Amino acid sequence: MGLMLSAALRDAMAGWLSHLKALDGASANTLRAYEADVSGFLAFLAAHHGESLGVARLAAASQTDMRAFLAHTRGRGVSARSAARILSSVKGFIRWLAEREGFDPTAVLSARSPRYQRKLPRPLSEDAARAVIGTVADMAREDWIAARDAAVVTLLYGCGLRISEALSLTGAEASLPTVLRIRGKGGKERIVPVLPAAQAAVADYVRLCPFPLAGEPASPLFRGARGGALNQRLIARSMERARGALGLPASATPHALRHSFATHLLAAGGDLRAIQELLGHASLSTTQAYTAVDTARLMEVYEKAHRRA
The missing domain is CATH 1.10.443.10 (Intergrase catalytic core)
Incomplete structure (x- = not known):
């Protein structure tokens, strides 16, 4: 996956994760989960368009790209709950990157999260x-x-x-x-x-x-x-x-x-x-x-x- 991403985009990923660790206090497990979620999205986008992915190409991601990504994710058997978490990670990265690079992230941020029934442990008496x-x-x-x-x-x-x-x-x-x-x-x-x-x-x-x-x-x-x-x-x-x-x-x-x-x-x-x-x-x-x-x-x-x- 790394060969399909530009050096600038790899640096951006590293910078985002460092930001989460330094300012938000994210744990190592949380950071690994974020990295896996966003890396999967970037790998899909590169394969979807059949070309190496850089910041400019990522900034041009469309609503059609997002629908295709979510369909691909669900098609792999990922639950609605997990797909919603992945999309949340992706939006977090794109929002951060858009602020740094000055592009409009609306197409990604407006993607609708899959609906799921929140499962909670039932309380004991x-x-x-x-x-x-x-x-x-x-x-x-x-x-x-x-x-x-x-x-x-x-x-x-x-x-x-x-x-x-x-x-x-x-x-x-x-x-x-x-x-x-x-x-x-x-x-x-x-x-x-x-x-x-x-x-x-x-x-x-x-x-x-x-x-x-x-x-x-x-x-x-x-x-x-x-x-x-x-x-x-x-x-x-x-x-x-x-x-x-x-x-x-x-x-x-x-x-x-x-x-x-x-x-x-x-x-x-x-x-x-x-x-x-x-x-x-x-x-x-x-x-x-x-x-x-x-x-x-x-x-x-x-x-x-x-x-x-």
């Missing part, structure tokens, strides 16, 4: 969420592993953390404070209150863990059986065993505990914008979709917020 925490601990083969798994899932449900965020905690948080400073997606930081139950669960794990944790700020808080960083797949397996024992659906995953945190908090009267901050969502619309609440409930929260304003 409050009783089921509590039962999962206890069952995860009951099914572990060693006391310290039981305490570890219980501590992790308590953080997911009690603090609304992503599994990656919980497992990124270090020995510096061995004595869990009343608030955590969490670095989430895109490097964005947020402050998350810690419930006493979560503090107690982590304290129990720290007390039983056979590996030194306190005073180890560069080492992971949650350890695997051999002392290395805990792999999130092990928590997923613990959840799988627990939901089997409790008769819960396959949607009862670690991420569903974070979803349950948000849904239960909103149902209890929590402010939507406060929940947005706790979850680390950049957009309020993401929180609305994520919590999957009904329209009437959203309007009620919205109206209350505006009456206070």
